[in-house]
Amino acid sequence: MTTAAPAAVTAPVPGDPPPRRRRVSRDTVAAWGLLSPNLVVFTVFLFVPLLATVWLSLYSSSGFGPREFVGADNYTELFGDSTFWRATANTGLYALLTVPVSLVIGLGIALAMNRPLRGRGVLRAIYYVPYVISGVVVAVAGRWIFNENVGVVNRLLRSAGLDGVPWQSDAVGAMGSLVLISIWTKIGFVMVVYLAGLQSIPAEYLEAAQTDGAGKWQRLRYIVVPLLKPTTIFLVVLGVIESFQVFDIVYVLTGGGPGNATEMLVTYAYAEGFDARRQGYAATIGVVTYLFIAVLTALWYRRQRAQEADL
Amino acid sequence: MSTAVRTSSKARRGSARGGAGWASWQAVALVVGALVMLFPLYWMVITAFSGQGALTSGPLRFFPEDPTLDGFRRAFELLPFGQFFLNSTAIALVAMALSVTLNLLAGYVLAKYRFRGQQVVFVMIVSTLMIPVQVVMVPQFQLVAGLGWINSYWAVIVPRAAEAFGIFLCRQFMLGIPDEVLEAARLDGAGHLRIFWSIVLPMSRPLIAVLVILTFMYRWNEFAWPLIVLNDQQLFTVPIGLSFLQGEYGTDYPALMGMALLSTLPVLVVFAVFQRQFVEGVARSGLR
Numbered sequence: 001m002t003t004a005a006p007a008a009v010t011a012p013v014p015g016d017p018p019p020r021r022r023r024v025s026r027d028t029v030a031a032w033g034l035l036s037p038n039l040v041v042f043t044v045f046l047f048v049p050l051l052a053t054v055w056l057s058l059y060s061s062s063g064f065g066p067r068e069f070v071g072a073d074n075y076t077e078l079f080g081d082s083t084f085w086r087a088t089a090n091t092g093l094y095a096l097l098t099v100p101v102s103l104v105i106g107l108g109i110a111l112a113m114n115r116p117l118r119g120r121g122v123l124r125a126i127y128y129v130p131y132v133i134s135g136v137v138v139a140v141a142g143r144w145i146f147n148e149n150v151g152v153v154n155r156l157l158r159s160a161g162l163d164g165v166p167w168q169s170d171a172v173g174a175m176g177s178l179v180l181i182s183i184w185t186k187i188g189f190v191m192v193v194y195l196a197g198l199q200s201i202p203a204e205y206l207e208a209a210q211t212d213g214a215g216k217w218q219r220l221r222y223i224v225v226p227l228l229k230p231t232t233i234f235l236v237v238l239g240v241i242e243s244f245q246v247f248d249i250v251y252v253l254t255g256g257g258p259g260n261a262t263e264m265l266v267t268y269a270y271a272e273g274f275d276a277r278r279q280g281y282a283a284t285i286g287v288v289t290y291l292f293i294a295v296l297t298a299l300w301y302r303r304q305r306a307q308e309a310d311l
Numbered sequence: 312m313s314t315a316v317r318t319s320s321k322a323r324r325g326s327a328r329g330g331a332g333w334a335s336w337q338a339v340a341l342v343v344g345a346l347v348m349l350f351p352l353y354w355m356v357i358t359a360f361s362g363q364g365a366l367t368s369g370p371l372r373f374f375p376e377d378p379t380l381d382g383f384r385r386a387f388e389l390l391p392f393g394q395f396f397l398n399s400t401a402i403a404l405v406a407m408a409l410s411v412t413l414n415l416l417a418g419y420v421l422a423k424y425r426f427r428g429q430q431v432v433f434v435m436i437v438s439t440l441m442i443p444v445q446v447v448m449v450p451q452f453q454l455v456a457g458l459g460w461i462n463s464y465w466a467v468i469v470p471r472a473a474e475a476f477g478i479f480l481c482r483q484f485m486l487g488i489p490d491e492v493l494e495a496a497r498l499d500g501a502g503h504l505r506i507f508w509s510i511v512l513p514m515s516r517p518l519i520a521v522l523v524i525l526t527f528m529y530r531w532n533e534f535a536w537p538l539i540v541l542n543d544q545q546l547f548t549v550p551i552g553l554s555f556l557q558g559e560y561g562t563d564y565p566a567l568m569g570m571a572l573l574s575t576l577p578v579l580v581v582f583a584v585f586q587r588q589f590v591e592g593v594a595r596s597g598l599r
Contacts, residue, residue: 134532
């Protein structure tokens with residue numbers, strides 16, 4: 001490819017301005033050539049499986065033996081399946097709790113850190129470290145730290161004269177530990193992204209506002225937060241998508257329990273597909289999960305666009 | 312500040328004084344927050360160096376009574392973690408090299424070429440971000456099984472080689488490379504790959520740092536997919552081994568925490584090495 005592309009790839013069409021047309025086409029060939037490894041992997045391992053998921057959701061299949069066409073039966077069953085609705089509610093609750101809280105805390109840290117500060121690098125690294133730790137490690141540590149009998153959190157609560165929280169045996173406690181642990185892992189990423197966003201705000205804007213007598217809360221409310229809006233949109237979309245994909249932490253921390261108190265859409269799909277071996281039904285959960293994400297993302301973008309149009 | 316009418320110089324002095332006090336409060340809050348963030352890690356460390364059962368009863372202590380390496384030793388005895396580390400390292404390094412190369416190529420094309428269908432390709436790639444891995448896992452598994460890749464590293468590496476987030480980062484970053492530089496090289500007769508290799512890549516160092524950190528991290532930490540396609544214990548990655556250790560020896564907290572910490576070290580090392588470039592890379596990738 002370092003030599004010029006063969007001239008024969010495009011026969012010049014009579015009447016067109018030949019040299020220009022040919023160069024564009026040669027670039028086009030190079031572009032598709034450079035893209036092709038990605039396109040092959042995406043097509044074979046993502047787009048085809050995505051279509052196959054839709055197709056499989058119309059079948060009953062254990063993965064062994066023949067599969068049987070069942071039409072919309074999987075969907076009918078799904079809409080009457082209380083575990084599915086519980087998993088949907090849990091996933092929504094998880095997103096509603098983890099995304100806003102991690103954004104507010106992450107923004108607060110970024111604002112406090114956005115100045116010359118001794119030990120800034122060390123602080124930034126400390127806040128960021130939980131984000132790079134694997135979900136499995138986080139969950140294994142969480143099981144120990146939040147263990148309701150011997151974990152340090154409850155031991156600290158008890159030594160302060162309070163009751164320990166039933167982190168494992170109670171539905172609210174289990175969801176609480178999951179949310180707290182998830183927020184701990186998310187803050188660092190939010191902070192780094194907001195720091196990058198803050199550094200793109202021209203200092204003159206803030207100085208001008210200050211000269212005009214705007215207090216720090218007014219500057220935050222009317223200048224910083226609006227200018228950070230693209231960053232916030234990015235983080236919200238990413239956070240919601242991540243919430244619909246949370247698997248590792250849940251699988252190891254609670255296994256979806258107690259009962260199905262922390263069952264998520266994807267852990268339920270995994271359990272149906274690979275433990276219960278109901279692959280058609282798992283595919284159906286997958287299709288519906290994907291639709292949830294697509295609709296939410298589309299609604300959010302429409303709302304953002306509408307708000308921008310109002311301004 | 313908002314009520315009294317002041318001259319602007321007074322206002323500025325006032326806010327500067329208030330600002331100094333406010334700034335130190337913020338610094339205190341930052342340090343306290345950092346301690347809260349660190350506490351779970353600290354508790355993992357002292358657990359790892361404690362004897363079995365030392366921290367589960369008796370008075371609450373924040374230092375290990377008799378520091379010992381027994382937890383680490385037991386972890387390696389209970390399951391072949393040495394082998395798991397080798398497996399994870401091989402998978403993470405190969406997968407990282409492959410993914411970063413593919414990301415850079417696609418990002419370059421999407422940022423710097425103009426051709427019909429470009430927007431469609433970009434939108435399709437970005438839309439894959441919305442597909443949870445678990446949604447397509449059943450057909451992916453059947454596909455990989457059909458290829459005869461179950462219990463092979465290829466099953467872990469290849470299906471994840473193309474990755475939308477990395478491509479998106481590359482495109483955003485490379486939009487910032489001036490066209491004139493590329494045009495000049497082209498006029499000098501450089502081919503497509505030559506321009507990519509000797510001009511675009513050297514200008515993309517911070518981007519490459521971001522990609523190396525993120526991809527190594529994703530691959531090293533990945534759990535659900537390897538769990539499905541690797542059934543032979545000899546091939547397990549570290550996270551799978553850790554979840555098995557949790558499942559079978561769930562109350563041996565020193566062994567669990569010791570292995571949890573050891574398994575985090577490689578990611579921390581990569582992160583520490585590339586940290587400074589990482590922040591610059593995030594900023595310039597338009598991740599904001």
